[in-house]
Amino acid sequence: MNFLNKIYQIFLSEFAKRRIEKTILYVALFGFFIHLILIYLSKFGVVNLSLESELFKNPISAIYTPFSFILVYEVYLLIYYLPKSFTTYITKQYEIITLIIIRKLFKDLSALELTSDWFQIKGDLQFTYDILASVILFYLIFQFQKQGMQKSTQQKDNKLKIERFISRKKIIAIALVPIFFMMAFVTLFNWTSDVSLGSNDLASFETINNLFFDEFFTVLILVDVVLLLISFFYTDKFHKIIRNSGFVVSTILIRMSFGVSGLISTILIVLAVLFGLAIIIIHNKFEKNTLPNNV
Known part of the structure; x- marks a missing residue:
């Protein structure tokens, strides 16, 4: 356990979080200016990127790059908060999918067609849905975080069980750090290789927007299921089992949104977060009605 604690301190301590935050901020700024330079070099014919991608047609699209790095940092924060707070961990999932939509909005802004036929143009209509x-x-x-701040009614004799559960979550978090960053590196490497080689098989923008995150949420579903199963060792409370099961369903709905496009994808995402909020509200009502001596 001492070895695991050392690994945890290296990658998931408060000091490590500050260091990674600063590093990703610098990389995001650097990526933004590089993307901007490439757009203008391509625009003036200085370089030929051999691309028809919408990401290289308008300077506003350059905002897409720093947002991508911010999303990588959000992935790290999700892992960071996993051992500390289960509701914060779920909140980070919701924040990530929201930021993916916000990132897409910046790309859509550069391609808006401001005409009287706004609701007849597919791109403009999707922008309306997303915004x-x-x-x-x-x-x-905001409401989910508010509900998550409500303190749980826990007995003192459950303290040892809670500490054991936290230690198990730390092990999972340590394992997730190399997995997610390797996934991000491989995704970035493969896509930049295709770009630099001018591949004719480049993914559509919709696919690019989902790169890494479709696999990311697949892994999260597996993690949520493992957490659900482990939680059975530490609690047999019905409302907590339903809460944890509900969060798994919420994550699955988010993952399903990557398999479809347009309005259906947007509806699935909103439905996933709405379902998670409903689950935690009902869970908290159970908590308030549960007397300590009946636990």
């Missing part, structure tokens, strides 16, 4: 969804998700996440 409404981002506001709704922002509010739902």
